[in-house]
Amino acid sequence: MRTLLPFTKMHGLGNDFIVINAMKQAFSLTPIQIRYLANRHIGIGCDQLLVVEPSTQAMVDFRYRIFNADGSEVQQCGNGARCFAKYVYDKGLTTKHILHVETMSGIIQLHIRPDGNITVNMGKPRFLxxxxxxxxxxxxxxxxxxxxxxxxxxxxxxxxxxxxxxxxxxxxxxxxxxxxxxxxxxxxxxxxxxxxxxxxxxxxxxxxxxxxxxxxxxxxxxxxxxxxxxxxxxxxxxxxxxxxxxxxxxxxxxxxxxxxxxxxxxxxxxxxxxxxxxx
CATH class of the missing domain: 3.10.310.10 (Diaminopimelate Epimerase; Chain A, domain 1)
Structure with missing residues (x-):
C-alpha cells in the first residue's frame, strides 16, 4: 500500500537535508526508500536524511539519526545538527534554547542563539x-x-x-x-x-x-x-x-x-x- 510521508527540506550552507518527524511513530524507511528520497531527479533530493526521534536516555531531549544519500546510517553531521535544532524549535517540539541530543557517537549540545545562528558542541576530537x-x-x-x-x-x-x-x-x-x-x-x-x-x-x-x-x-x-x-x-x-x-x-x-x-x-x-x- 502506498503511503504519504510528510517531510521538511532544509540546508546548512548548501549541505541539504530531508527532515522526518518520528516522534510519534517508528521510523521504518528502508535503504532503497532513502535512496529514492535522496535522488535529485525522481525524489526530493538531499545529501542526508535526518530523523527526529524521542530520546532513549534520561535528561536528553531528542534522538538524532542521520542517513546518507546511499541509505547508510552514519554517526554524526554538524550541519544537520544545526538544522535539527531549528526544526524542533520551529515546530514547537521544544521551547528550550539549549538542547541535549542523542546521536550514534554520543550526546551533543545545541545552542539556539538570538541571532538565529546555532552553536553545536561537537565533542572532543579523537586521534587514535x-x-x-x-x-x-x-x-x-x-x-x-x-x-x-x-x-x-x-x-x-x-x-x-x-x-x-x-x-x-x-x-x-x-x-x-x-x-x-x-x-x-x-x-x-x-x-x-x-x-x-x-x-x-x-x-x-x-x-x-x-x-x-x-x-x-x-x-x-x-x-x-x-x-x-x-x-x-x-x-x-x-x-x-x-x-x-x-x-x-x-x-x-x-x-x-x-x-x-x-x-x-x-x-x-x-x-x-x-x-x-x-x-
Whole structure:
C-alpha cells in the first residue's frame, strides 16, 4: 500500500537535508526508500536524511539519526545538527534554547542563539587510529597515504565520524571528485572516510571543500570543518578561533587544542520548503 510521508527540506550552507518527524511513530524507511528520497531527479533530493526521534536516555531531549544519500546510517553531521535544532524549535517540539541530543557517537549540545545562528558542541576530537578507524601502527600528526602510486601527507581525525584532511594550495583546483573518491574507499579506512581539502588563508581563516562518504562532494560539511580546523591547529598552522569559508557561506569553529576541550561550531540553518511524498 502506498503511503504519504510528510517531510521538511532544509540546508546548512548548501549541505541539504530531508527532515522526518518520528516522534510519534517508528521510523521504518528502508535503504532503497532513502535512496529514492535522496535522488535529485525522481525524489526530493538531499545529501542526508535526518530523523527526529524521542530520546532513549534520561535528561536528553531528542534522538538524532542521520542517513546518507546511499541509505547508510552514519554517526554524526554538524550541519544537520544545526538544522535539527531549528526544526524542533520551529515546530514547537521544544521551547528550550539549549538542547541535549542523542546521536550514534554520543550526546551533543545545541545552542539556539538570538541571532538565529546555532552553536553545536561537537565533542572532543579523537586521534587514535583505532578510534577513526584507520590502519596505522601509531598516532601521528601526518600520515603518508599512497593513492594510485602517489603518496600524500594527510591528517586523520574523528569528529564522531572519520575524516582525512589534506592541505592544498587552492581549493578551486583541488581534485576533490577524483582523489576524494579514491581516498574515501582506501583500504586503510575500514568504514570509509570523509575527505577534506583545506586551503589555509591565514591563522584564522581557511577555505574548504569536502568529499563526503556515501554522498560525494557537498557544499558544506560541519564535521569536516571541525576536523580541518583541528588538524590545522595541531600542526601549528591555525589559531583557536577560525572562520571556515565554504561555497555558500561560512562557519565559525573554536577549539582550545587540549585533550579535554570540545570543538564548538556556529553557523546558520535554513528551512527551504515542506511537503509530502508518496512511497
Amino acid at each position: 587510529p583505532a578510534e577513526i578507524p584507520f590502519l596505522a601502527e601509531e598516532t601521528a600528526l601526518f600520515y603518508p597515504l599512497e593513492v594510485e602510486g602517489r603518496t600524500y601527507q594527510v591528517s586523520v581525525v574523528s569528529m564522531g565520524n572519520p575524516h582525512v584532511v589534506l592541505i592544498v594550495d587552492n581549493v578551486r583546483d583541488a581534485p576533490v571528485q577524483t582523489l576524494g573518491a579514491e581516498i574515501e574507499q582506501h583500504p586503510r579506512f575500514p568504514e570509509r572516510v570523509n575527505v577534506g581539502f583545506m586551503q589555509i588563508v591565514d591563522k584564522h581563516q581557511i577555505r574548504l571543500r569536502v568529499f563526503e562518504r556515501g554522498v560525494g562532494e557537498t557544499f558544506a560539511c560541519g564535521t569536516g570543518a571541525c576536523a580541518a580546523v583541528v588538524a590545522g591547529q595541531r600542526a601549528g598552522l591555525l589559531g583557536s578561533s577560525v572562520i571556515v569559508h565554504l561555497h555558500y557561506g561560512q562557519l565559525h569553529i573554536e577549539w582550545a587544542a587540549t585533550d579535554s576541550a570540545s570543538v564548538n561550531m556556529s553557523g546558520p540553518a535554513t528551512c527551504v520548503f515542506e511537503g509530502t511524498i508518496e512511497l
